[in-house]
Amino acid sequence: MNGATDISGWKHLHENVRKLWRISNLITGVVVAGFAVIPDLIIRKSADKWPLFPFAIPLVVLVLIVGLGQWIVGRSFECYRYELGEDDLAVAKGVFWKSWRFVNRNRIQHVDLSSGPIARALGLVHVSVFVGGMQAAAVSIPGLSTHDAEMLRSKLIKASAEVIPPDPMSATTPPPAPPEFPNG
C-alpha cells in the first residue's frame, strides 16, 4: 500500500457494526428470497418437467446474497475508517469502489445522530455530517457507540463554533432602517 492511500492508522467503526451489517444482510436475503418464491411457483406450475427440486430458485438467491454479503461485510468493515484531525474529519470507505472524503470542521452545518431498532439494541449510533448546499450527508459514520458518537458530535460542533467567529456581515453593518413605503 502506498503512502497516500494508507489508512491503517485510522479508527475503526464500533465492533458491533459487523453484527449489525450481518443481520441486515440476512434480513435482505430472506426478504428477496421470499419474493423469489413467486417466480419459482409460476415456473413449476407451467413447466411440465422442472429439472430442479422445489424452491430451488429462492434457495439459490438466498445462498448467493447471504454468501456474498457476509463476505463483503467483513471486507467493508476493514475498509470503513475515520479520523478526526486537528481541524477536519476524514472518512475512508469502499471495498471495490474506494473513496476518501475530507470535511473541514468550519464547513459543517449540522451533525445528525440516528439509530434504527437493531442498531439501538446493539448500542450503535449513525453519525451523519452535513455541509452547506448538499442535500445528502457529506460524510457518514454508520456505527459508533453512543458515547463515541456524542463525543464526536460535540467535538465537531464545538470546534466549528470556535473556528467561526460571529458573522462579519451582521456584526459590522447595522440592520437596515425600517421600510418606508410610498403606499404602505
Added chain:
Amino acid sequence: MAEPVYHRIHPLTMVVELPRVIKQLFVAIILVIFQFTRKGGLSEELGFEVVAAALGALVIVPPLLRYYSFGYAIHEGKLLVKSGILQKNLRTIPLDRIQNINLTRSLLHRILGLVDLEIETAAGVKAEASISALTDEQAHVLKAQLMGTKVQSFSRVDRELDRTVIYRPTVKELLLVGASENRAGAMIAAVLGFGAFQPMLQSFFEQEGKQVARSARSLPPAGWQLIIAGIFVFILIGWIISIISAFVKYYNFELSQKDGNLKRTYGLINHFENMLPIKRIQTVHIDQNFIQRWLKICKMYAATAGGMVQEKKSEANQAQIATAPLLTPVLRDDMRDSLLKTALPKADVSNPEWQPVSKNTIYRHLRTGLWPSLFFSGLMAVVFWIYRQPFTRGVVKIQPFWDQFGPYLTFTGLMLLALLSGWIYWKCARWSDAHSVIITRLGWFKRRWNYLPMDKVQLVSVSQSPAQRWFKLATVDFDSAAPTFQKTEIDDMPIEEAFALAKRVHTKSGDSRDSLVDGF
C-alpha cells in the same frame, strides 16, 4: 422592542393570480359547469345567476383570502413573511443570508404594473420567499432594503444612469446562440435513429403477412423520400422554434454591475430581473458546443448557494420565467476573461497553466469498457445460439453474416468506442489550480469549463473504481454549496497527484471562515 409593521401585497395580485387559480381548480370548475349545464341538473332549479356566483366564488375566494392573510415586514435585520389562514406561517429570513433576488413580470404583470419578488437563501432549491405581487416602486424599495443598499430614487432615468453595463448581446448573437443550441445533437440523433429504424421497419414488413407486405411494397419509392423530407421539415421547425424562443426569452438582455451586485434583465414578453451579489458566487461555469466554438460564442453560468435551479417549473406563477444560474445566454469569446474577472474578482484565471490527466486514462477507459462489451457480445451470442436451436428455427431468420460475426463485431465496436472516449478524454481534459481557483476543462463535443474558488469548497473527496486501481489512478471531487454545477471533478489523475491536490485544496479551503457569506 417594536412590533414589526406588516405590509400588504398589491390588491391587483388577485387578478394576476387568476390564471393560477383557474389552473389549480380546473377539475372543480369543469365539474361545476358540468353539473349546472347538464339537462335536469342543478341549473334548472337554481338558475344561471347561482352558477355564475358559484364559479366566481371558486375563483375569487382563494386569492382574496391570500391577499388578506399575506404580509411581509423588515424588522431588525430580518425579513418576516406571514401567510396562511387556518395554519399560520411566519418565515423569518436574516437579510445577510439572502443569496439572490429575482424580480419577474409576466405580460399580465406588465399591463398592471406589478412585479413578483422571489428571495433565495442557501437552504433548499426552491425560493425561500415569494412576494407576489408588488408595484414596481414597492419592489425596488424592498429589493434595495434586502440587498442592504441605500434606497434611491426610483425614477427610471436615475436607474438608467446608476449602473455599469458589462455586457449587452447584439440581436445577431442572440439569434446565433438560439441557432446553435442543442439542436445539432438532436438532428444527428434523429438522422442516426432513422437509419437504425429503417431495417427494422423493412424486416417487420417482410415478416408480417402478405397483406402488410403488399401495402409496404405498394408504398411508392417516393414514400420514403416523403418521410425523410417530413423529418427534415420537423427538425427545421424545431430549429426555428429554438431560435425564436431564445430571442423572445432573452430579448434585450443586459448584464450590469452595481454596488457589488450583478444585475441581469431580459425578456420580450415576460420580463425578468435578477440581483446576484458577486461575493455569493460559488462556482462559475462556461459551456460551448462545437458549433459555438466555431462561432466563437459561449454561455456563462454563475451558481450561488441559493436555488436558481435550471428550468424551474414554478407553481407560484404560471407565467414565471424559468431561471437558470445563467449569467449570460451568450458571450463572445473575447469577453470571457473580463467577465470572469468580474465574477471572480480576486483571481486571475485568464491564462491558467493547464495540467493534463494521466495518459493511462485511455487504458482505464478500455478496462472499464471490457466487462460491458463482454456482457453484450456474450448476450448476443447466447441469443443467436437459442435462435439456431431446432425449436426456434424458422421463427426469426438471422442473416448468416451476423450469425457468424455479430458477437465479435459487437465486442470490437464497443471496445473501439471505449478507446475513442478514452482518447478524447485524454486529449480534452485539463485542470489547473493556480491562483486558488480550481479550473477544469472537459469535453470535446460540448466543452465545459468549471471555476471553483478554493474558499468555496465544501467537501473534498478522492475516489477510485476497480479499473482505476488497476492503473493507480483516482478521481478528485470538489463539492461546492451551489446546487447546480455542484461538483467539480477531475477523473484519472495519478493517485499520488490526486491526494496531493486534494490535500492542497482541503487545507486552503479551511482557511476561510464561512464560505456562504465571505466574499472570495
